[in-house]
Every structure is written in C-alpha cells, then in structure tokens.
Amino acid sequence: MLNWTGKLIGAALGLYFGGPVGAALGILLGNAFDKTQARRAQGDIGGGSKGVLQTAFFQATFLVMGKVAKADGRVSEQEIEIARHVMARMGLSERQRLEAMSLFNEGKDPEFSIETVLTDLADVIGRRATLAQIFLEVQLQVAYSDGQLTVNERNVLQTISNYLGINRIQFEIIHQRIRAQMHFSEGQHQQQPRSSQSQLANAYQILGVSASSSDAELKKAYRRLMNQHHPDKLVAKGLPEEMMSIAKEKTQEIQTAYERVRKARKAA
Template sequence: MIWAGKLTGAAVGLLTGGPVGAFIGGVAGHLFDRALGRALYGQLEAPAPRSGGTSRSGIQLIFFQATFRTMGRLAKVDGRVSEAEIAAATHVMDQMQLQGAQRQSAIECFNQGKQADFDLSDDLQALKQAIAQHSSLAQMFLEIQLSVAYADGKLSAAERKLFDRLCRALGVSAFQFEWIHSRVRAAMSSAGRQSGQRSAGQSLNKAYEILGVSKDVDDAALKQAYRRLMSQNHPDKLVAKGLPEEMLRLAKEKTQQIQDAYDHVRKARGQK
C-alpha cells in the first residue's frame, strides 16, 4: 500500500477541516513514496548514499519521523493536548489507512513528540543534515507544520516560539519563514472559500501573497517572482536533487497554484 504519500494531504484535510487540503495537501501530499514505507519496515534495502550523503529512502525516513514528532510537539506546546488534537491525529492515520506496524510507528512518533522531556534536537539535526542543500524540503516541512499549527485557526505565541526554533535548526531565516508563512496563510484562506472555480475564488490580495509580492509591484518584478517560484519547483531540478518520482507530481500541484495566482493577477491588470 502506498500509504506514506497520503501523509500530508490527510493531515491537512483533517486538521483544517478540509478546504486547505487544496494547498497543503497539494504541497506535500506526494512527498513520501513507497521507498519510505518499505524502508521503515525492512522491506526494501536502502540504496547507497551518493557522495557520502544520506540515501533517498534515508531522507524520507528522517523526514517522516521528524514530521510526526514535530506534529506531536506542536499539539502539546500550548499545554494539555486537547481531545480535538487527539482526534485529529487519529483521523490523520485513518485517512492514511495506516494499520498494524505502520500505524504504530506514526503513533509512537507523535506521542514521543508530545512528551515534555522529549528533545527534538536530534531529529532536527538529522533533518538538517539529510536535506542539506535541498531548501525546498525545509520549506515543505515548515508548510506541513504550519498546517497543523493552524488547526485552531491561529498561531499561538508558544507555537510561534517553536517555529523560531525549527527555523534556526534548519537554517531558515526569519525573512524566509515570514515569506513561507504568508503564502501558507494566503493559500489556506483562498482554499477555504470553496469556490467552484479555483482562480475566481482566489482573492486578488491572496494571489499577490501566494506569489510573495506586494500589490504595487511592477509587471517586470511580478514576472520575475513568478518565474522564480516556478523554477524552485521545476521537475528537472527536483530530479537533480535525487528526490522520489512522486515529487514530480508534487511540483505539478504546487506550480498549478502558483500559475493560478499569477493568471489571476495578470487578468486583474488587464494583461493577456
């Protein structure tokens, strides 16, 4: 069963009530592939790392563990884990169709993360080393965690403090995080409109935020921002990083939303 690829789409579809899955689910729903599930349970021998780095399945395993443990920490960081958060974690696993050892692995990671004495340092250090030059993976990790943090509709001070720590550990600057944060908020708001037409339901302000530019940006800078975002998610570049084939589908999902936002802005500006 290809369960791992359902991780983020299921998590976000649950944790945010569904609509935001149009963005975050698309952003990371295909992040993990069969190699991860097999590596987790010894069904597939991991390929040898290239140039002394972490193997592909190794990166996926590290990402999986860090993702669920950090989710657990986010659920606990405000104090007691609420019944809604417990139900959320359970539903994520249901959506992923996790059973047996697979489900137990996810539960253990989540429960470890919510323990007061559990230190995320090792996971974050391993994740930083594993994704090394792949800044797109750090961005995706933060996008996934933001989707969890916004389960209650807001980002608390304690959650913000944890995100500051995550950013420091992964080498993500405050400016970069605010850019990611604003785009996630914009995409969640846009998806939450549940309009029958994707672009029509996307407010102009949110479209600008998704593109990471202000409304008064000139046409040349707008096009430059659009091209930069599209380039960051180009399938060929993802392949060059040694990522799973499922990442190609991820890139298409992510670039589609960027394209929608760009088309919406251009239409509003009277451009053909």
C-alpha cells in the same frame, strides 16, 4: 567494527599538549570525530543517500508535527484532522499510517525533545534549502489548522527554522505565504466567498509580490515558486515520494493564485 582512529589521535595530541586532562579532552573530541565519520560513511551527513534522507524526512515530519500540535498545551481536533489529512494525501499504506501516528503521538509527549530530530534532519538535508522550506511549510499548516498561531507554536516553529538554517526574514516570508494560501483556499471553498479584493490580496501574498510589481516581476516570482515546489525536482532532492501529492497541491495553489492575479490585471 568500531572506529577508534579519532579517539587514538585525539588522546595522543591531547596528552602531548595538555597532559592527562588534555588526553581526556582529546578522547572526547576524537569520539565525536569517529561518530561523524561513521555517519558520513553510511551517507547520513551532508545530504547522504536518497533513501536515508527520505526516511529521515518522513520520520521528522510526524515527530515534529506532534510537537507543534501539542505546543499550546492541548491537541485540537483540527490538528489531529490535519495530521490524518496529510497521511491521506500521502497515500500511506496501513503500516506506514500506523508508523506515522506512532511518531505523531511520540512527538506529543511533553518530555520529547525535537532538537536531536532537527539536528539529524539538518545533517541529511545538507544544502538542500528547498527541502528545509517545504518541511517548515508543512509544520506551519499544522500550527494554523485551528485558525491561529499561538506564542508557543511560533516558538517551536522558530526552533525548527534555526536548526534548518532558515533566517527570520525567510521565516516571515514563508509564514505570510502559507497564511495567505490558507485564506485563499478557504475563500474558494466557502459558500459565501470572500470579497474579490481580499482574495486578490491573498493571491499577491502567495506569490510574494505586491500589486505595484511589474508583470515581469510577477512572472519571475511565479516561476521561482513553481521551480521550488516542482514535485519531480523535490523527490529527486530527497523528498519522500509519498509526499509528492502534497507538492502537487502546492504547485496547483501557486498556479491558481497566479491566474487570479493575471485575470485581475487583464480586467483592469
């Protein structure tokens, strides 16, 4: 049954205060009110039901991933590979994998606009800032899959941040942490490992502290990051269960970086 409450009240108030023009404006505002109320009733707004949030997060992840991959004009093999890698880490069923690839391809379309997707995602995330940050981290990894961040890719990432309520300072902190994580991970798996000092610097950056930070500050930063990326807590907040493995990898990376710093400090 359609909800006409907002439109009727809006029209009445508009007509009373502004005549026919006011009535028309009142109907438009009332219509927006009705839509909002309908979505709220379905649990779509302000951090609605867990199932709605998980579905929205899953769909937005691959739609926006396609947009990020296409931002520089072409989709590289590395970007396609990391999209497949994310799907593999999520352990998707064949049906889910096909859906994810369909969403990814839809996002690549030059005519596709991510604004509506991000607006809807922001609505269901509500005040769950950690989920917004996790979403941005995944997209940053896609953008950096070819080893660099182009201007167009950065612009898309800034758009994501703006819609999800992540300010510029927070964006840069997350950006630097993800870049350091990628360099740190690459350094561990290379046949000719990066220099010890380079890896140590990356470890500090992952934790968001400097070499001059006290042991207490180091431990506090480590615990905060582990708490933010704890898989069970993220799933409880609405992260799709399929993405739990990705959250686990994040905590393992943070743990490894922390141990690297602690080892260096003990040796000193």
